[in-house]
Amino acid sequence: MIGRLNHIALAVPDLSSATALYRDTLGAKVSAPIDQPDHGVTVVFVELPNTKIELLYPLGEKSPIANFLERNPGGGIHHVCYEVEDILAARDKLKAEGARVLGDGNPKIGAHGLPVLFLHPKDFLGTLVEIEEVAKAA
């Protein structure tokens, strides 16, 4: 069911120093910061040859990563995102196997403009998992 690892998301306490770390110290290609007010984050994309790292910084007063950064003031891995071809079929299979889908169970449009769902970290080895529906390979 799951396909590619779409990205790893890191919540960071200082976006410019985190960007400098990945750009200058680790020598990776990074994007400009992109505000995503609908998602409560500002994002910098780190482009690796085979996947992306997303550096997430809180935007606005109800950012979904604010609590995480309070618990992890130095930052940390917030979630990983796997691609699926059919998010409703994936959701139904996961629920049938006892996994908890967060929110109301209906996909939302995620940061890449594609349908996403989040899965409970206690059901996935302590890791918050996002699944994102991508178009089938041609």
Added chain:
Amino acid sequence: MIGRLNHIALAVPDLSSATALYRDTLGAKVSAPIDQPDHGVTVVFVELPNTKIELLYPLGEKSPIANFLERNPGGGIHHVCYEVEDILAARDKLKAEGARVLGDGNPKIGAHGLPVLFLHPKDFLGTLVEIEEVAKAA
């Protein structure tokens, strides 16, 4: 400097249920468990189209993931591994920029038979980072 994301390593409290989760619930291709006594872990490789997830379970009495599992009894992301072409050049650059290299600073032969080093999580946004030297692309 960093190239591909080689893998994400998850420390897991029960290897057979973690394997079943990735194989059956998430529908990914998984390997048989492989004991790596030199590294103090038993590993199951989850093969995604663009990278790997490694499920790590303690092996022996001095496993390097035992403390992590005590702090995270449900499991969690233990480290991420980025590929580099020249590990000594990477190490020297990282040290020059103030990053702490763990151990004695000399690469060890990692679980894939290639030279590796680990970098201090406090210098990398709360994430334990492994760098692994891979052959240059032809």
